[in-house]
Amino acid sequence: xxxxxxxxxxxxxxxxxxxxxxxxxxxxxxxxxxxxxxxxxxxxxxxxxxxxxxxxxxxxxxxxxxxxxxxxxxxxxxxxxxxxxxxxxxxxxxxxxxxxxxxxxxxxxxxxxxxxxxxxxxxxxxxxxxxxxxxxxxxxxxxxxxxxxxxxxxxxxxxxxxxxxxxxxxxxxxxxxxxxxxxxxxxxxxxxxxxxxxxxxxxxxxxxxxxxxxxxxxxxxxxxxxxxxxxxxxxxxxxxxxxxxxxxxxxxx
Amino acid sequence: xxxxxxxxxxxxxxxxxxxxxxxxxxxxxxxxxxxxxxxxxxxxxxxxxxxxxxxxxxxxxxxxxxxxxxxxxxxxxxxxxxxxxxxxxxxxxxxxxxxxxxxxxxxxxxxxxxxxxxxxxxxxxxxxxxxxxxxxxxxxxxxxxxxxxxxxxxxxxxxxxxxxxxxxxxxxxxxxxxxxxxxxxxxxxxxxxxxxxxxxxxxxxxxxxxxxxxxxxxxxxxxxxxxxxxxxxxxxxxxxxxxxxxxxxxxxxxxxxxxxxxxxxxxxxxxxxxxxxxxxxxxxxxxxxxxxxxxxxxxxxxxxxxxxxxxxxxxxxxxxxxxxxxxxxxxxxxxxxxxxxxxxxxxxxxxxxxxxxxxxxxxxxxxxxxxxxxxxxxxxxxxxxxxxxxxxxxxxxxxxxxxxxxxxxxxxxxxxxxxx
Numbered sequence: 001x002x003x004x005x006x007x008x009x010x011x012x013x014x015x016x017x018x019x020x021x022x023x024x025x026x027x028x029x030x031x032x033x034x035x036x037x038x039x040x041x042x043x044x045x046x047x048x049x050x051x052x053x054x055x056x057x058x059x060x061x062x063x064x065x066x067x068x069x070x071x072x073x074x075x076x077x078x079x080x081x082x083x084x085x086x087x088x089x090x091x092x093x094x095x096x097x098x099x100x101x102x103x104x105x106x107x108x109x110x111x112x113x114x115x116x117x118x119x120x121x122x123x124x125x126x127x128x129x130x131x132x133x134x135x136x137x138x139x140x141x142x143x144x145x146x147x148x149x150x151x152x153x154x155x156x157x158x159x160x161x162x163x164x165x166x167x168x169x170x171x172x173x174x175x176x177x178x179x180x181x182x183x184x185x186x187x188x189x190x191x192x193x194x195x196x197x198x199x200x201x202x203x204x205x206x207x208x209x210x211x212x213x214x215x216x217x218x219x220x221x222x223x224x225x226x227x228x229x230x231x232x233x234x235x236x237x238x239x240x241x242x243x244x245x246x247x248x249x250x251x252x253x
Numbered sequence: 254x255x256x257x258x259x260x261x262x263x264x265x266x267x268x269x270x271x272x273x274x275x276x277x278x279x280x281x282x283x284x285x286x287x288x289x290x291x292x293x294x295x296x297x298x299x300x301x302x303x304x305x306x307x308x309x310x311x312x313x314x315x316x317x318x319x320x321x322x323x324x325x326x327x328x329x330x331x332x333x334x335x336x337x338x339x340x341x342x343x344x345x346x347x348x349x350x351x352x353x354x355x356x357x358x359x360x361x362x363x364x365x366x367x368x369x370x371x372x373x374x375x376x377x378x379x380x381x382x383x384x385x386x387x388x389x390x391x392x393x394x395x396x397x398x399x400x401x402x403x404x405x406x407x408x409x410x411x412x413x414x415x416x417x418x419x420x421x422x423x424x425x426x427x428x429x430x431x432x433x434x435x436x437x438x439x440x441x442x443x444x445x446x447x448x449x450x451x452x453x454x455x456x457x458x459x460x461x462x463x464x465x466x467x468x469x470x471x472x473x474x475x476x477x478x479x480x481x482x483x484x485x486x487x488x489x490x491x492x493x494x495x496x497x498x499x500x501x502x503x504x505x506x507x508x509x510x511x512x513x514x515x516x517x518x519x520x521x522x523x524x525x526x527x528x529x530x531x532x533x534x535x536x537x538x539x540x541x542x543x544x545x546x547x548x549x550x551x552x553x554x555x556x557x558x559x560x561x562x563x564x565x566x567x568x569x570x571x572x573x574x575x576x577x578x579x580x581x582x583x584x585x586x587x588x589x590x591x592x593x594x595x596x597x598x599x600x601x602x603x604x605x606x607x608x609x610x611x612x613x614x615x616x617x618x619x620x621x622x623x624x625x626x627x628x629x630x631x632x633x634x635x636x637x638x639x640x641x642x643x644x645x646x647x648x649x650x651x652x653x654x655x656x657x658x659x660x661x662x663x664x665x666x667x668x669x670x671x672x673x
Contacts, residue, residue: 057557091555093559094555095547095549095552097551097619111541116535
């Protein structure tokens with residue numbers, strides 16, 4: 001691992017506790033430009049909590065975050081967005097009563113010269129980006145509650161990639177998708193990687209991780225098990241890390 | 254035949270819920286008119302109905318935002334009482350000491366102070382709800398008790414009267430109307446505005462390549478809108494002032510008393526409701542604040558994750574509710590000409606009922622300003638109509654209670670069917 005590129009994002013020694021329970025216990029993780037880092041672990045291992053510290057949804061109780069080597073203070077989702085960190089949440093975080101364009105631009109509405117929200121311009125932009133992401137998408141005026149799981153997912157993805165993200169956090173982006181849509185997300189990840197984004201991919205699916213990720217970080221019970229280069233390990237090695245919390249290169253029997 | 258009728262309504266692209274409410278209102282009006290031998294649908298009664306609805310209607314537009322963000326405000330009736338009492342004391346006991354009685358600045362200063370007080374009190378409630386995370390139900394239940402008690406302390410229970418003459422115009426008595434000519438002017442402006450809005454909306458749809466309504470449907474809708482506006486003005490313009498009022502007004506102006514009938518015209522409080530409704534609709538549909546109100550109601554977590562400061566939003570929503578309560582307090586106190594300690598009693602329930610009957614979902618995320626106005630009108634029609642028929646007050650309450658529950662059930666059933 002003599003990659004000398006400076007990490008895009010570095011989370012050092014992060015701690016988060018909820019009422020005495022250490023959800024994230026001194027965990028460090030980083031991602032470099034053009035790299036996909038998988039984050040693996042059981043439910044409750046602390047993956048989502050760790051990543052929500054970076055996206056501003058949770059406050060950390062200890063540790064530091066560096067972006068391009070500079071220490072930053074992320075207090076809320078607005079701070080994260082200001083650092084070009086975009087997140088696709090597992091729950092998608094869509095306002096079901098609003099249409100696709102309103103969701104895509106939520107918190108960053110386009111306004112006309114008079115200062116009012118410009119629904120026409122936002123819908124035009126939404127049509128543009130959906131045309132490249134999911135050409136079958138047509139329900140632009142319906143509330144997103146009327147959309148299928150895949151369509152909702154594509155709205156959430158569009159929102160994350162539209163705003164010139166440098167770091168992308170994807171929390172189980174394919175959990176609700178069929179095989180065809182999953183393939184679309186895989187292709188998108190590869191394309192964004194080529195553009196030099198740093199991507200954190202939280203996934204349950206070992207095959208996804210093996211296919212898409214450069215490195216994989218495994219957590220168990222809030223603690224870091226280890227970070228490995230995906231090229232150096234097998235599926236079973238990763239499974240062993242997830243289930244037993246055993247680092248493959250430290251101690252093989 | 255029924256399929257043709259269905260096709261007709263589909264072409265008009267009207268909100269079916271709104272059609273339902275208008276239908277309910279028409280049935281209500283015709284029934285009362287029948288039972289009262291034609292006394293309900295008279296210019297005189299409709300004028301009174303429009304004035305009586307105004308105060309609750311103003312507050313109901315704010316309650317839409319409160320309920321859409323999944324909160325509730327039980328304090329508006331008491332707050333109306335407190336603000337009315339503050340404004341009454343200010344204009345009767347305090348300002349005349351410095352400015353003299355009936356000084357032209359009195360009503361302006363009074364209303365400015367009332368609106369500021371409403372904004373601050375509302376913001377304080379919103380702060381406790383948003384930042385300290387005390388449920389709105391509890392905070393405003395506390396406010397309900399506090400403000401009613403505070404209103405009593407302002408004058409230790411004494412009624413404040415008489416209110417400033419200019420201020421009283423805002424309550425819509427005999428003097429507080431636009432008069433016939435201005436009312437026609439308002440009707441014309443409103444009609445032109447309605448037509449222009451429809452044309453603009455059609456042009457925008459065309460530019461986006463959306464499906465357009467058939468042209469005849471546009472003409473029909475435009476015709477209905479204009480007929481409603483001008484019909485309303487014509488009705489208000491056919492309610493004559495009493496001889497005593499005519500004499501008082503014209504003598505006051507030093508003019509000769511006319512020998513023709515002088516008409517009321519549109520009441521000033523109705524004009525206030527109109528302005529409030531337009532402003533609130535623009536806020537709801539065209540501003541970031543309005544967008545965030547609905548987003549937060551639809552999914553508070555998503556709103557938070559999108560960088561919306563939902564705590565501050567709560568402060569703003571309740572502050573806006575306070576401002577609207579102050580405006581409603583002006584209308585209510587000006588209408589009576591005095592402020593008693595019971596001003597606004599039970600108004601919180603009327604306001605919530607108006608918003609909910611008007612299709613605002615208590616689960617949050619859905620609600621319209623025009624719906625709340627229709628809801629307020631339905632509630633007031635029901636009450637005025639029953640009073641006119643001579644239904645006892647206790648039975649009135651029972652009927653209103655049942656209607657509220659049935660209306661909300663119908664709304665839930667409607668949502669379930671349309672999958673909203």
